[in-house]
Amino acid sequence: MTGDVYQDFFTELSDEHLSGVTYKNLLLKKKIVRYLDHKGKTTINHISKSLNISAPKTNALLQELIDIGLVKDYGKMETGVGRKPQLFGLISDSIYFLGVNVREHHVDVGLINFNEDLICIEKNIPYELENTESSLLRLCTLINTFIDRETAWKDKIVRIEINLSGRVNHQTGYSHNYFNFHDEPLNRIIRQKTGITTFIENDTRAKAFGEFHLNRIKNRDNILYVNADYGIGLGVMIDNNLHYGKSGYSGEFGHIPFFNNEIICRCGKKGCLETEASGRALVQSFREKLQSGSTSGLQHQYTLKDIKMSHIIEAALQDDMLAIELIGAIGAKLGKAVSTLIHLYNPELILFGGALASTGDHFFLPLQMSVNKYSINLVKNDTELKLSEFGDEAGVWGSCLLAKNRLLNT
Ligand SMILES: [Zn+2]
Structure with a gap:
C-alpha cells in the first residue's frame, strides 16, 4: 500500500496544493469511506443513491479505494431475490x-x-x-x-x-x-x-470524547464532562459534536472568577474556580491545615512540601480524616460552580472524571448536595450526574x- 494514490487519500483536504479535480475526488472518496464506516457492508447502488453520486462514478471511486487496500469486495449478498449485488466494506486492519x-x-x-x-x-x-x-x-x-x-x-x-x-x-x-x-x-x-x-x-x-464513547452515549444532546483533577477542565458535547468555540479554547471552566479572594491562579488572574476548588487547591489547603495544627497520617511519611495531590487522594481512600474533609470541601465548592453549568446548558448528563472524582463518595456526595442546594429544581431535574468509571483510559x-x-x- 504505497505510492501516490495511497498517499493522496491521506492528504488533508485543506492542502492548498490539491488541484480542483483531485480535491473533488478526494472529497467523494472520504464520503464513501465515511458511509461504509457508518453503514458497514453495502452495495454500489446504496452508496450511489445515498450519496447522490452516479453509479459509474461510485464504481470507479470504489475501485480506487480497493486499489489502495482500504475497501474490499465481500462477495454477493446472501439474502433477497433476483440478481444478487456485490457487497463492499472497509478492511478493519x-x-x-x-x-x-x-x-x-x-x-x-x-x-x-x-x-x-x-x-x-x-x-x-x-x-x-x-x-x-x-x-x-x-x-x-x-x-x-x-x-x-x-x-x-x-x-x-x-x-x-x-x-x-x-x-x-x-x-x-x-x-x-x-x-x-x-x-x-x-x-x-x-x-x-x-x-x-x-x-x-x-x-x-x-x-x-473518550468518555462519551466508552459510556456508549449516542444520540443524546447536551452532555458535559468535568475533569476534576489538578486543574478543572470542561468538555462540552452539543448535538453529538464537541464544542470548541471560535479558537478552540471553550471550556475554561476552571478559570471562571468564582471567588472574591486574593489567590493568584496559574493563569495569572485572581479568584478563579481553580484557586479554591481543584487538586491544586487541595494540596495547598492540606499543607496549610497541617501547618496550623491539624493532623494526618501523611505528615509522618512526607515533608510538607513533598505532599502531592496523589498522596492526599490515596490517603482519603485509606480513611484519612483530613484528606476526606478537604476533598469533601472541594466537592461542595465545585458543586456550586456546577449548578452554574446546569443553569447555562440544561444538560442531560454531567460526567465527572479526574483524580478528585476517583475518591468516589468523598468527593461526589458533597458535590451532589451542593448542586441540589444551588440549582433551580426545574432546570436540574432532568440532569443526571455520574462519576466516570474509566479514568485515564478515556x-x-x-x-x-x-x-x-x-x-x-x-
Ligand atoms: Zn485561572
Missing part, C-alpha cells in the same frame, strides 16, 4: 490510529484499527512533561519506539492524536502552554519527527477516536 495521552509524569498510548477495535494500550509509560525541547524530543522518541515495535502496524498508522493540558488550538496545531517555543505549529514539528500526520487536542476535551480512547475523526470528517 488496513489502517491504524495512534492516540497519545500526555500527563505530568507519564504517558498513555493506544492504538485502534479502522473498525475502532483497541489493538494495543500501554499505560503509565514513565515520562516527565516539561516545557523544554528535550521533553518534546523524548515524547517523539517514545512515540517512534511504539510505532516501530510491531511490523503489523508500523507502516499503517495514518494519524496521530496527542492530548496535552492547557490551551490547544487543534485547527492551527499550536499549543500555548507546552512546547510553545517554535514558530511552526507543534503538530507540524511532531509530524516531521514521526513522519505521520499529527493533531493535538486539549486533554479534557479528548477525555470527554483520554487514550478519546485521542484514538479523534484521530480517526480527523481523517474521515471534513
Whole structure:
C-alpha cells in the first residue's frame, strides 16, 4: 500500500496544493469511506443513491479505494431475490490510529484499527512533561519506539492524536502552554519527527470524547464532562459534536472568577474556580491545615512540601480524616460552580472524571448536595450526574477516536 494514490487519500483536504479535480475526488472518496464506516457492508447502488453520486462514478471511486487496500469486495449478498449485488466494506486492519495521552509524569498510548477495535494500550509509560525541547524530543522518541515495535502496524498508522493540558488550538496545531517555543505549529514539528500526520487536542476535551464513547452515549444532546483533577477542565458535547468555540479554547471552566479572594491562579488572574476548588487547591489547603495544627497520617511519611495531590487522594481512600474533609470541601465548592453549568446548558448528563472524582463518595456526595442546594429544581431535574468509571483510559480512547475523526470528517 504505497505510492501516490495511497498517499493522496491521506492528504488533508485543506492542502492548498490539491488541484480542483483531485480535491473533488478526494472529497467523494472520504464520503464513501465515511458511509461504509457508518453503514458497514453495502452495495454500489446504496452508496450511489445515498450519496447522490452516479453509479459509474461510485464504481470507479470504489475501485480506487480497493486499489489502495482500504475497501474490499465481500462477495454477493446472501439474502433477497433476483440478481444478487456485490457487497463492499472497509478492511478493519488496513489502517491504524495512534492516540497519545500526555500527563505530568507519564504517558498513555493506544492504538485502534479502522473498525475502532483497541489493538494495543500501554499505560503509565514513565515520562516527565516539561516545557523544554528535550521533553518534546523524548515524547517523539517514545512515540517512534511504539510505532516501530510491531511490523503489523508500523507502516499503517495514518494519524496521530496527542492530548496535552492547557490551551490547544487543534485547527492551527499550536499549543500555548507546552512546547510553545517554535514558530511552526507543534503538530507540524511532531509530524516531521514521526513522519505521520499529527493533531493535538486539549486533554479534557479528548477525555470527554473518550468518555462519551466508552459510556456508549449516542444520540443524546447536551452532555458535559468535568475533569476534576489538578486543574478543572470542561468538555462540552452539543448535538453529538464537541464544542470548541471560535479558537478552540471553550471550556475554561476552571478559570471562571468564582471567588472574591486574593489567590493568584496559574493563569495569572485572581479568584478563579481553580484557586479554591481543584487538586491544586487541595494540596495547598492540606499543607496549610497541617501547618496550623491539624493532623494526618501523611505528615509522618512526607515533608510538607513533598505532599502531592496523589498522596492526599490515596490517603482519603485509606480513611484519612483530613484528606476526606478537604476533598469533601472541594466537592461542595465545585458543586456550586456546577449548578452554574446546569443553569447555562440544561444538560442531560454531567460526567465527572479526574483524580478528585476517583475518591468516589468523598468527593461526589458533597458535590451532589451542593448542586441540589444551588440549582433551580426545574432546570436540574432532568440532569443526571455520574462519576466516570474509566479514568485515564478515556483520554487514550478519546485521542484514538479523534484521530480517526480527523481523517474521515471534513
Ligand atoms: Zn485561572
